[in-house]
Amino acid sequence: MTDVNAVLVAELVAAGIERREARWLVEEFVLGGDLDTVPALNAAARRRLEGEPLQYIIGHWPFRSLDLDLDSRVLIPRPETEELVGAALQELAKGGVVAPTILDLGCGSGAIGLALLDELRSRGIVATLVAVDESLEALEVARRNALKHQLHAVSFVHSSWFADVDESLQGHVDLVVANPPYVGDVEFAHLDRVLTYEPRDAIVAPDAQGVAGFADLEVIINEARRWLTPEGILLCEHGSEHRDAVVAAATSAGFTSVEDLDDLSGRPRLLVARR
Ligand SMILES: C[S@@+](CC[C@H](N)C(=O)[O-])C[C@H]1O[C@@H](n2cnc3c(N)ncnc32)[C@H](O)[C@@H]1O
Numbered sequence: 001m002t003d004v005n006a007v008l009v010a011e012l013v014a015a016g017i018e019r020r021e022a023r024w025l026v027e028e029f030v031l032g033g034d035l036d037t038v039p040a041l042n043a044a045a046r047r048r049l050e051g052e053p054l055q056y057i058i059g060h061w062p063f064r065s066l067d068l069d070l071d072s073r074v075l076i077p078r079p080e081t082e083e084l085v086g087a088a089l090q091e092l093a094k095g096g097v098v099a100p101t102i103l104d105l106g107c108g109s110g111a112i113g114l115a116l117l118d119e120l121r122s123r124g125i126v127a128t129l130v131a132v133d134e135s136l137e138a139l140e141v142a143r144r145n146a147l148k149h150q151l152h153a154v155s156f157v158h159s160s161w162f163a164d165v166d167e168s169l170q171g172h173v174d175l176v177v178a179n180p181p182y183v184g185d186v187e188f189a190h191l192d193r194v195l196t197y198e199p200r201d202a203i204v205a206p207d208a209q210g211v212a213g214f215a216d217l218e219v220i221i222n223e224a225r226r227w228l229t230p231e232g233i234l235l236c237e238h239g240s241e242h243r244d245a246v247v248a249a250a251t252s253a254g255f256t257s258v259e260d261l262d263d264l265s266g267r268p269r270l271l272v273a274r275r
Contacts, residue, residue, distance in 0.1 A: 004030075004035065005026050005027075005030055008022075008026045008030060008038070008041065009022045009023055009026050012025060012026070012041075012045050015045060015049065016049055017045060017048055017049065021048065021054055022045075024054065024058065025041060025044050025045060025048065025054075025057070025058070026041065028044070028058050029041040029044055044057050044058075051193055051197070052197055053076055053197055053198075055070050055076045056070060056071055056072050056076070056197060059071060061076065061077070063077045063081075063082065063109075063111045063115055064082050064085055064115040064118075064119065065115060065118045065119055065122070066111075066114060066115055066118055066145070066149055067148075068109050068110070068111060068114075068145050069109070069141065069144055069145055069148060070109055070141070071141065072197060072198070072199070073135070073137035073138055073140070073141055073199065074108045074109040074135075074137075074138045074141045074142075074198075074199065074202070075108045075109070075198050075199065075202040075203065076198060077108070077109060077111035077112075079264075080237065080263045080264075080269055081111060081112060081179050081237060082115075083263055083264060083269070083270065084112060084177065084179065084235055084237050084270055085111075085112055085115045085116055085119070087235060087261065087270060087272065088112075088116055088175060088177055088233075088235050089116065089119060089120070091175070091233050091235065091272065092120070092125075092174070092175060092233075095174070095231050095233070097174045097231075098125070099125070099126055099127065099128070100120070100125070100127045100128070100174040100175055101127070101128045101130070101169070101172055101173050101174050101175075102116055102117075102127055102128065102129045102130070102173070102174065102175045102176075102177065103129075103130045103132065103165070103169070103173045103175070103176045103177070103227060104116075104129060104130070104131045104132065104177050104178070105132050105161055105162075105176065105177070105178040105180065105220055106132065106133055106134075106161075106178055106179060106180045106181070106202075106216075107131035107132060107133050107138065107139070107142045107156075108133065108138050108141070108142065108179075108202060109138070109141050109142055109145055110131055110141070110142030110143075110145040110146060110154075112177050112179060113129045113131045113142075113154070113177065114129070114131075114142070114145055114146055114149060114151055114154070116129070116175075116177070117129050117151045117153065117154065118149055118151060121151075126153065127153065128153045128154075129151075129153060129154040129155075130154075130155050130157060130165065130166075130169065130173075131146075131154055131155070131156050131157070132156075132157045132158075132159050132161070132162075132165060133156075133158070133159075134158070134159065134160050134161075134201070135199065135201065135202070136158055137199075138199075138202070139156045139158060142156060143156055161216070161219050161220055161223065162223050162224075162227065165227075169227060170226055170227050171226070171227070171228070171229060172227075172229060173227045173228050173229065173232055174228070174229055174231070174232050174233070175232065175233050175234075175235070176220075176224045176227060176228060176232070176233070176234045176235070176236075177234075177235050177236075178220050178234075178235075178236045178237070179236075179237040180205065180216035180217055180220055180236070180237075181201065181202055181203050181204055181205040181213070181216050182205055182213045182214070182216065182217055182237075182238050182239040182242060183203050183204050183205065183212075183213045183239065184204070184205070184207055184212025184213035185204060185206075185207075185212075186212065187212060187213065188200075188203065188204045205217070209245060211241075211242065211245045212241070213239055213242075214242060214245050217236065217238055217242060217245070217246055217249070218245075218249055220234075220236060221234070221236065221246060221249040221250050221253055221271070221273070222249065222253050224236075224253070224273075225253050225254055225255060225275055228275040229275070230275060231274070231275070232274070232275045233272065233273065233274050233275070234250070234255070234271065234272075234273045234274075234275075235270060235271065235272055236270070236271040236273075237269060237270055237271075238268075238269065238270070238271060240267040240268050240269065241268075242268070243260050243268035246260060246271045247260055247271070250271060250273040253273075255273035255274060255275060256274055256275065257273070257274040258271070258272075258273045258274075259271075259272045259273075260272070
């Protein structure tokens with residue numbers, strides 16, 4: 001870091017920005033000590049001090065092997081979701097599928113599906129991805145991320161869950177992955193203010209079966225099975241209070257093997273159901 005940049009970092013810290021974030025902002029906006037870019041840095045710092053997430057201000061963020069473009073049209077991908085991708089890769093490796101077809105429901109920025117394609121590609125496996133979202137804006141961001149990473153075997157589908165997915169895929173999907181909205185209204189009202197910068201429809205789901213935020217999980221679990229190959233797998237991220245409901249839903253939907261995994265901080269988080 002140049003002396004000029006060190007001074008700029010110190011100024012941001014004095015203004016109230018955490019040192020690590022101040023360094024990121026300076027590295028992002030002031031390349032090589034170019035003082036012409038300081039107004040842009042100051043504008044970014046003001047946004048951060050008002051509470052906007054750093055990821056939107058910087059406009060991109062790492063997710064597994066990818067640097068994803070992000071803005072307020074999509075959810076900021078979470079570290080737990082990186083674990084979902086890891087688990088999906090392990091499941092695919094166990095099944096030994098040569099050219100998997102993957103359905104990413106509620107793709108948002110494209111994080112899950114595109115990371116899977118990219119990491120499979122680096123293992124010499126050519127997968128095909130169908131990326132679905134109800135938000136046209138999210139699909140635009142996901143499409144841009146696919147182009148950015150030269151991931152071409154992707155089709156983008158504007159659909160509410162499976163409703164407008166091509167029916168000819170039924171029985172042919174090796175892996176359904178989803179990180180749907182799963183926060184109930186009441187919980188949302190008490191969550192971190194940072195979440196108010198993210199699209200509400202990406203976070204909040206109606207209640208179902210008397211379970212807060214369960215409605216989208218319920219639809220996905222109920223409908224996924226008929227889209228899967230006989231060896232196909234559903235991986236679905238859920239809220240930490242949803243374990244009983246997702247296991248019950250997957251069992252009654254007819255999945256033959258149903259597991260629910262904790263995330264790295266020990267919270268119930270990931271349904272793994274085999275057709
Ligand atoms: C929690 S975000 C997940 C985004 C991304 N998969 C990730 O993990 O970062 C949920 C996504 O589901 C989408 N979504 C919400 N309701 C939907 C529906 N009925 N059908 C399809 N997508 C939906 C939202 O637009 C949002 O992009």
